[in-house]
Amino acid sequence: MAQTEGTLQKKLKARHISLMAMGGVIGTGIFKGSSETIGLAGPGVVITYIFAGLLLLVVMAAMAEMATVYKNKNMKDFIQQAFGSRVSFVMGWMYCFLWLSVCVIEVIAAGSFLQYWFPGVPLWVLSLLCAAFIISVNLLSVGVFGEFEFWLAGIKVAMIIVFIVLGAGLIFGIIPSDNTPYLQNYTQSGGFLPNGWSSIFSALLVVMFSYGGSELIGMTLTETENAERVLPKVVGNLILRIMLFFTLPILIICGLIPWNELGPESSPFVQVLASTGLPGAAHIMNFILVTAVLSAANSGIYGASRMLHSMAVGGEAPKALARTNRSGSPINTLLFCAVILLAGSLLGLFAQDQLFRVLLAVPGFVVILVWICIAASQLKLRKQYPVQPTFKLWGFPYITGAVVLCLGVIAIMFIFDEGNRFSISICLAVLAVLILWSLLRFRKTKGRQAA
Numbered sequence: 001m002a003q004t005e006g007t008l009q010k011k012l013k014a015r016h017i018s019l020m021a022m023g024g025v026i027g028t029g030i031f032k033g034s035s036e037t038i039g040l041a042g043p044g045v046v047i048t049y050i051f052a053g054l055l056l057l058v059v060m061a062a063m064a065e066m067a068t069v070y071k072n073k074n075m076k077d078f079i080q081q082a083f084g085s086r087v088s089f090v091m092g093w094m095y096c097f098l099w100l101s102v103c104v105i106e107v108i109a110a111g112s113f114l115q116y117w118f119p120g121v122p123l124w125v126l127s128l129l130c131a132a133f134i135i136s137v138n139l140l141s142v143g144v145f146g147e148f149e150f151w152l153a154g155i156k157v158a159m160i161i162v163f164i165v166l167g168a169g170l171i172f173g174i175i176p177s178d179n180t181p182y183l184q185n186y187t188q189s190g191g192f193l194p195n196g197w198s199s200i201f202s203a204l205l206v207v208m209f210s211y212g213g214s215e216l217i218g219m220t221l222t223e224t225e226n227a228e229r230v231l232p233k234v235v236g237n238l239i240l241r242i243m244l245f246f247t248l249p250i251l252i253i254c255g256l257i258p259w260n261e262l263g264p265e266s267s268p269f270v271q272v273l274a275s276t277g278l279p280g281a282a283h284i285m286n287f288i289l290v291t292a293v294l295s296a297a298n299s300g301i302y303g304a305s306r307m308l309h310s311m312a313v314g315g316e317a318p319k320a321l322a323r324t325n326r327s328g329s330p331i332n333t334l335l336f337c338a339v340i341l342l343a344g345s346l347l348g349l350f351a352q353d354q355l356f357r358v359l360l361a362v363p364g365f366v367v368i369l370v371w372i373c374i375a376a377s378q379l380k381l382r383k384q385y386p387v388q389p390t391f392k393l394w395g396f397p398y399i400t401g402a403v404v405l406c407l408g409v410i411a412i413m414f415i416f417d418e419g420n421r422f423s424i425s426i427c428l429a430v431l432a433v434l435i436l437w438s439l440l441r442f443r444k445t446k447g448r449q450a451a
Contacts, residue, residue, distance in 0.1 A: 030210055030246055031292055034253065035268045037210075040203040043186050043254035044193035046247045048203045052211050053243040058403040059371045060235045061393045062378035068389045069381075075374065076310050082377035085316070086438040091373050092311045093434050098212070098366035099304035100337065104344030106297035107131045111345070113289045116282075124345050130294060131341035138301050138334050139325070152295040159288040160245050163269065167252030181255060189258045205414055209364030210246065301337050308333040365420075365427045368411045375404045 037045045066078045073081070076095070080088035111127035118126065137148055169175035172182065186192055193199065253268045262268050267289060273281035309330035312321035325331040378393060379400045393400060415424055 030249065031267050031269055031289055034210075034250060035262050037203040037206045038250065038254060038259050038262055038268065040195065040206070041199035042190060042192065042194040042259045043251065044200065045203050045207075046250050048200045048207050049210075049246045049250065050243060051200070052204060052207045053239060053246075055371070055403055055406060056211055056242070057235075057239045058393065058399055059374050060239060061391075062375050062400060064235045065389045065391055065393050066378055066381065068391050069385045069387055074306070074310055075370075076307060076314075078377045078381070079373045080314075082380045083373070085314075086435075086442050087373065089311070089316045089438045089441070090431070090434045091370060092307055092316060094366050094431065095307050095370055096304045097430055098363050098370070099300040099307070100340045100344075101362045102212075103134070103297045103300040103304065103337070103341055106293040106300065107134065107341055107345060110290055110293045110297065113286055113293065116286050127345035128342065130297070131338070131345055134294065134297050134301055135334060135338045135341070137298055138305065138337075139329055139331070148298075152291060152298060156288065156292045156295055157241075157245065159284075159291070160249060163273075164248045164252055167249075167256055167272065171252065171255040183255065185255050185258050189260050194259070201413065204410060205364060205417060205420065208367055208410065211242070212363045212367035301334070301341075304337055305330050305333040308336065362423055362427055365411065365414045365424055368407050368414065369431075372404055372407045372411070375400050375407070379404065 037048065041048060063075060063078065067073070070078060070081060076088050076092045079091055107127045107130045108123070110130040111123045111125075114126045114130070115121065115123060140148070166175065170180070173180040195202075249269070253262070253272055256272050257268070262271060267285070269288070270282065270285045273285045308317055308321050309324075311317035312319055312333070321330070321333045321336065323330070323332050379397055382396060414420060415428070417424070
């Protein structure tokens with residue numbers, strides 16, 4: 001198999017990157033994490049999703065603006081252009097840490113969902129099979145990969161639409177049922193915000209994890225045809241769709257079942273469909289869950305492998321990771337990701353519950369750091385663009401500055417949240433090691449250049 005360095009193929013189209021970003025977002029965060037957010041804030045948690053969606057809109061628009069100026073560059077390159085190699089080095093490795101953590105979560109979750117149909121098969125075996133499937137898909141040419149993810153994420157999106165339509169029909173009595181709730185569940189059991197306005201901010205920690213993955217578009221730019229024209233068009237539609245696919249299902253769930261009757265042990269989507277008494281509902285929902293987490297893991301491996309490849313090409317990771325195969329896939333980075341998934345699946349054999357608790361808080365915190373760097377990069381670079389952007393983020397510099405400030409406050413909330421203290425400690429430890437590594441590494445580089 002022929003191998004070259006740094007040659008990725010521009011085979012991704014607008015519909016591919018749009019569905020890929022949605023595939024990375026709509027996964028465990030919404031199908032499992034929504035039970036936690038509803039438990040924290042009740043039906044009013046939709047306000048949290050809308051607020052986080054607005055922050056995300058600004059971050060994505062900032063990235064789209066930079067893409068129209070710095071062509072053939074990706075998210076990490078924007079950060080490097082603004083803050084130098086040390087910051088991009090740290091954020092690049094943190095982003096890989098984020099996605100590899102997510103992928104381990106998703107493949108173990110996929111294995112646990114498959115046990116519904118194959119109860120006699122050990123979890124680690126099913127998780128390994130899921131990991132092998134995801135790696136195989138990523139080894140295909142990027143065009144085939146994009147097409148596969150388009151349909152995999154498309155199935156998931158279609159199922160959510162069916163869930164919304166079915167749920168709305170049950171809420172308003174269009175579909176006959178034993179008990180038509182109408183809107184009473186939004187006002188009973190403490191009302192729309194049963195735990196007060198402060199609960200909106202408590203739920204924000206989980207919501208940020210749920211929205212993490214949208215910035216994956218920033219890693220597709222070097223493999224997207226006419227990225228500088230495609231990205232601005234995709235951003236607006238993507239944000240609207242993501243907010244709808246989070247807020248509407250939450251409203252449906254809270255409309256059909258009182259928020260305080262949702263159990264944390266299973267997906268609220270499963271609980272809602274089970275309560276309808278529809279034949280085969282559990283099997284249908286289980287299929288959706290498996291598709292959802294595999295799609296999210298598929299997007300995650302893409303994000304991690306492309307970031308590692310980009311860093312290798314830039315000399316920030318071992319050169320061997322820059323190699324690609326004949327189809328243009330970064331073969332060595334995919335093998336590296338495969339080893340991580342293998343280890344993660346085996347960890348699930350020994351400490352499944354503990355692994356989930358530790359890893360679930362990791363992506364949310366790292367996502368905030370990445371979003372801060374993206375927005376801050378646009379804030380710094382706008383005045384020194386070599387050419388005028390064809391797309392501009394509105395309200396500069398006030399809107400971008402406000403978003404950076406909000407994200408900084410949320411990051412501090414993460415650090416001081418007692419429930420996530422152990423997980424955040426791991427994140428901070430990894431961050432500290434990477435900062436120290438960058439200081440030593442780039443000091444040596446400058447020393448050699450001076451000599």
